[in-house]
Amino acid sequence: MQSEQMPAQPEGNDGSQESGQNSQDIEDFIYLISHDVRSSVRALLELPNWISEDLEEAGFPVQGQVAASIELMNRHTSRLDRMLVDLLTYSRIGRMQSVQTLSLDDALDQVLEEIDLPTGFVVTRDLKALEVTMGNRDILTLLSALISNAFRHHDKTWGKIHVAARMDGADVVLSVSDDGPGIDEEFRERVFGAMITLRPRDEVEGSGMGLANVRKIANLYKGSASVVPSVYGRGCSIEVRIS
Missing domain, CATH: 3.30.565.10 (Histidine kinase-like ATPase, C-terminal domain)
Structure with missing residues (x-):
């Protein structure tokens, strides 16, 4: 099965080429920001769990309102991570394949x-x-x-x-x-x-x-x-x- 590398943007006249370049620049920016920010978000997902484990080992079990707050933090951070993944997917459509x-x-x-x-x-x-x-x-x-x-x-x-x-x-x-x-x-x-x-x-x-x-x-x-x-x-x- 033959395949060909997909171009970043279709060819067109000068106006469409300029518009295509602007779109390409925006998607490049989305890709870079989503990729870099996601590494920080992954840390935010892991840190509360590490803190909970450290407290447990020190004899201070996390429970009650503190546990509920950590769960809420994890839920919102997971949602942010999902958004970044989907933004990365959006920026990759028609590219790198x-x-x-x-x-x-x-x-x-x-x-x-x-x-x-x-x-x-x-x-x-x-x-x-x-x-x-x-x-x-x-x-x-x-x-x-x-x-x-x-x-x-x-x-x-x-x-x-x-x-x-x-x-x-x-x-x-x-x-x-x-x-x-x-x-x-x-x-x-x-x-x-x-x-x-x-x-x-x-x-x-x-x-x-x-x-x-x-x-x-x-x-x-x-x-x-x-x-x-x-x-x-x-x-x-x-x-x-x-x-």
Whole structure:
């Protein structure tokens, strides 16, 4: 299977090249800041535990309000770390990878091996052995974001997720459906914005970057991403077109 190194930005006229360079500079900045800040955040995650262990060894067990405060600190620091990871992922879309013709079935298998799918959820597929030509990391980011979105925003601890693909002319149309609460029509465009969650962050794990990554990947490959009715009736489906 042949592959080619993906360019940082597509070619265009002078105006588009300047805009592309500005976008590249911003994403380089996001990458550097996220990478460097994350090392400090990792230290903030570890230090409270080290302090607790030292106090325990000294005969001063951490309990009550102090233990609750440390737990709260860990929860917020973990959330910040998740945001930085997702910002790094966002900055890497379309970069540092090769464009290949990839099997959707193989990509989904890899994602399901790596993702922390709750035991109550069942994933089915109808991918028709289709292949897609795109960055080898981008396809994994796309599928991981779509499946994670389906179970993280579900209103039950169990559910169904269906991954399907079809050809529409020369385009591959990929969809991930769930049987969750769905998305109200007034929010169906907003959910693709960066750092957007429709529920309080204390109620749902995630940074609000998942569907922003999906939209960015779709746009990169001259396609689109939208919310459509779910195959289950209840819930929603995120449909991604790759040209």
